Amino acid sequence: MLAVEIEHLNVYIRHAHILKNVTLRIPKNTVFVIMGPSGSGKTTLLKVINRLIDFTEGVRVEGVVRVLDIDALKADPYELRKRIGMVFQTPNPFPHLTIYENVAIAAKLNGVARSKRELDEIVRWALEKAMLWDEVKHRLHAYPHQLSGGQRQRLCLARALAMKPEILLLDEPTANIDPINARKLEEAIVSLKDEVTVVMVTHSPHQAARVADYIAVLYDGRVVEQGPAQQLFLRPSTEITQKLLRGEM
Amino acid sequence: MRLSKKDKLFLLSLLPLATSVLALLILIIFAILLRSLQAINKFGLELLVSSVWSPEQEIYGVLAPLIGSLATSVIATLTALILSIPLAIAASEYLKGFIKNVFSSLIELAGGMPTIIYAVWASEYLVPFLKTYVMEPLHRLLPFIPLFSCKPITGFSIFAAGVAIGISVVPYVTALILESYNSIPAMYKEACYGIGAYRHEAVSILLSLSRPAIVASLLLGFARALGETTIAVTTVGSSMYLSSCLFAPGYTVAALIATQFANANLYMYAESVLYTAALIVTVIATILSFYGSVIMVRWRSRIVV
Structure with a gap:
């Protein structure tokens, strides 16, 4: 295949x-x-x-x-x-959206979640898959500029995953x-x-x-x-x- | 970077002219302040709480023109907001090649047009149009709302002046919004398409990203609308009566100065009162422009990683 x-x-x-x-x-x-x-x-x-x-x-x-x-x-x-999801060379999370919103927006754009609960689950799943959940779970409403470069890139990975590509x-x-x-x-x-x-x-x-x-x-x-x-x-x-x-x- | 001797000399030769412009600006503000003192000392706060223009009796109050200036500028800013964002999006996202160039040239042309053209057009065509198709229907439908409660008599009003001034600042505001929209780094556009956004969804994400810059553009547009004179003179209706209704004739500070300044020196305080009104508008416009510029600079530093 x-x-x-x-x-x-x-x-x-x-x-x-x-x-x-x-x-x-x-x-x-x-x-x-x-x-x-x-x-x-x-x-x-x-x-x-x-x-x-x-x-x-x-x-x-x-x-x-x-x-x-x-x-x-x-x-x-x-x-x-x-x-098809894509992660770029330079981390490019949306600076005006929170960590949660950065991931959620990909799910929303692609109709992946039907309810707020589902959306929360997808955001958590994507952040876990990107190995970022433990580092941000208490500050999901912080903005990306508060993260390190590497964390921002993993946030971008989570964002790409949330669209379930x-x-x-x-x-x-x-x-x-x-x-x-x-x-x-x-x-x-x-x-x-x-x-x-x-x-x-x-x-x-x-x-x-x-x-x-x-x-x-x-x-x-x-x-x-x-x-x-x-x-x-x-x-x-x-x-x-x-x-x-x-x-x- | 160290300057060479020749560069230093060149810089020295530029300095007198460059600093003289700044000095002139400071002198203008200083002159306005100085000329206002006479009226401020004589009338004090009374100038700001009453609406009278009776130079023969030396009674003055500029509340109505001040409120008029602010109200027309708010309406102008809203008008510019409604018209500028679609214009900016169309120009930067949807138009291509030759048509885009023609479109951009037209916006520039509109921005460079003398305001007297807008003023004549607005008083001949826009005011009657707004009276028949906007003010009268709104008055008929919503007479209980104070803003629409008066029947538009001639159409020449705060509302008409606001819309006309708004149309005239559209090219300026559009240019500012376009500049900030186009300065969004390409990586955010790629980020939108990289997560499966349709074009309109990408535009909406990028617009929300540039919201502070749009607010700043509107503040700068507001400051420019405050100072707009010719259009205000021909459309505002020139009445010192302070009304809560937008369709009633009113005054703006700029229009008051333009129409009264020539004869003001015949009276003891008229000229000084006009300078006081100008001072207030200058202070408001300067604060707004400064604040707008600060927002713009902060926003730029935040979106560039």
Whole structure:
């Protein structure tokens, strides 16, 4: 069963060829990690999956992108995004909403909760899943600026989970947070795969080793290698992958 | 950063002109204050609690114009709020390319139009329109509400002046709202779409995020409406009678000064009374502008992580 199936994907932004003939298969209920040096097109690839790429000016997308058995490039992007949560590189909780409201708003927008009680339960479940509940349960009505960077990022994870997505896109979620918070986030990610398919972008081979079931290596807009994580770590078949795994890139 | 010798010289050459503008502003306020003292000493608080303009008898009271200024500015601010937010949302979220440019140019053009154009248009077309389609129906339907209790006689009233001034400050308020809406970091827009929001839902989240900036824009708009003169003169009805009804003619401080200043020097205190009224409006407008700017700066620092 595939969550995402991409064939011969080409993305151009203005005149730059960002993604070049990308073909990928992301199985359901796995943690699929996309690795590559900065500027290799990782974020663009994620944004094609949930069509956030539509907001980029001068973009042209060609190829086949099937997400949850839907032709993602032809589907209504708003309906599509209701099934896909996303966490960004920089924590971006809404500063004018409380911790509770930040999580609840995602559930409300997607009609996940029918009553206040259900909403409370979902908020608690999402915060627990994001391993943040114990730290904020007594201050749910505080504002995000009172949290640390790492806590804010886990709040964003909770917000994405509260919409009960089938796919979760994570764009270098630990890039801007401290190692302890990064570990908590990784633990949360691994525990999630029974419920969602996680597609995560990272440039850290160590992180990939800790969380990935599958890995694709992206370099200069092309997929240079993809497969089960163990196999890729034990027998990397390209020089680019070897360099990337050694942290030389 | 250390300045080079040439930069220091250049800065020194700029300083006299740059500081002279600020000095002029302070001098203006000082002059207004100085010229008000005569009336303040003579009449004291009496000026603020009565509504009379009788220079021949040297009896004055500017309560009606003061209330008129505040009331027209409140109506103007509400009008600007109702018209500016849809305009700002349409311009920044829904219009694209050429149409967006035309739309933005039109807003700028409207902002740069001399107020005398608005004033003439308002007295010829807007006032009769409001009288027939807004004031009279409201008076017929809700005569028991004091604000609507009087029958609009000519249409020239606090209400009409407020709406007309409101329309004239729409471009200014829209520009302020647009500026703050567009300065919301892209990451919050992405956050909205990243959790499955439809476009109108994203707009509503981003609007609530920019609520303090909208309030600040309205405060600045209020301050500008307080000082609007030409439109007030042609639409407010110029009456010193203080009424609780919005459809009755009234006065604003700016209109009072514009219509009375030329002959005020013929009397002992008239000029000084006008300066006192101007001083009060200047103080209110300065406080509101300052407070609006503070809210805006605080908001900006909060949304940028």
